[in-house]
Amino acid sequence: MPRAIPVAIRQLLWGRHRRGESPATLAAASGVSPRAIRARCRRRRLGGPEALRPGYHAPPAPPHAKAPECRADVIQLRREHPTRGAAWLLTVLKQRRPERPWPAPPTAQRWLKAAGLHPAPASDRAGKSSQGRLIRVGRTGRR
Numbered sequence: 001m002p003r004a005i006p007v008a009i010r011q012l013l014w015g016r017h018r019r020g021e022s023p024a025t026l027a028a029a030s031g032v033s034p035r036a037i038r039a040r041c042r043r044r045r046l047g048g049p050e051a052l053r054p055g056y057h058a059p060p061a062p063p064h065a066k067a068p069e070c071r072a073d074v075i076q077l078r079r080e081h082p083t084r085g086a087a088w089l090l091t092v093l094k095q096r097r098p099e100r101p102w103p104a105p106p107t108a109q110r111w112l113k114a115a116g117l118h119p120a121p122a123s124d125r126a127g128k129s130s131q132g133r134l135i136r137v138g139r140t141g142r143r
Contacts, residue, residue, distance in 0.1 A: 004054045004056070005032055005036065005040065007052055007053055007054075009030065009032075010040055010044075010052045011052055013026050013030060013032070013040065013041070014040070014041060014044050014052060017041050023037040023038045023041070040052070066101065066103050066107070067100075069100075070093075070100065070101075071111050073093055074089055074090070074103075074108050074112065075111060075112065075115045075117065077089050077093060078117050079117070082117075082120070083120055084120055085105075086105040086106075086108035086109045087105045089108060090103070090105060090108055
C-alpha cells in the first residue's frame with residue numbers, strides 16, 4: 001500500500017488545482033498518481049478543509065478477539081499463582097467459566113509478559129522419577 005500523502009502536500013496540490021492546473025500536471029510535478037490527485041480534490045470539494053486530512057481510523061476488533069475481562073482474569077490468577085504457567089492458568093479458568101471463550105496459551109503468555117509478569121519457572125517435576133532420580137526426557141541420544 002502506498003504511503004499517505006502528507007497534509008501539507010495535499011494542501012499545496014489543492015491550491016494549485018484551484019488555480020487551474022490539471023491533475024496530470026500536478027501528478028508529474030509531485031510524483032503522485034493523477035487518480036490520487038483527482039480523488040483528493042474531489043474529497044476536498046465535497047468535505048471541506050477537514051477532508052484533506054487522512055481518514056484513517058483503527059479497524060474494529062476482530063470477532064475472535066477476547067474480552068478485556070479475559071485478560072484481567074488471566075493476570076489476576078497468575079498473581080495468585082506465580083509459579084504456574086499459562087496453560088495451567090487457562091485450564092483452571094476454563095473450568096471456572098466454561099461459557100467464556102479463552103485464548104490459546106501463547107496469547108495468555110503475551111498478556112502476562114505485557115503485564116510485567118515474568119514466565120513461570122521451569123518445572124523440574126517432569127524430569128524426575130517418583131524416587132527422585134533423573135529420567136532422560138526427549139532425544140534418545142541417537143544421531
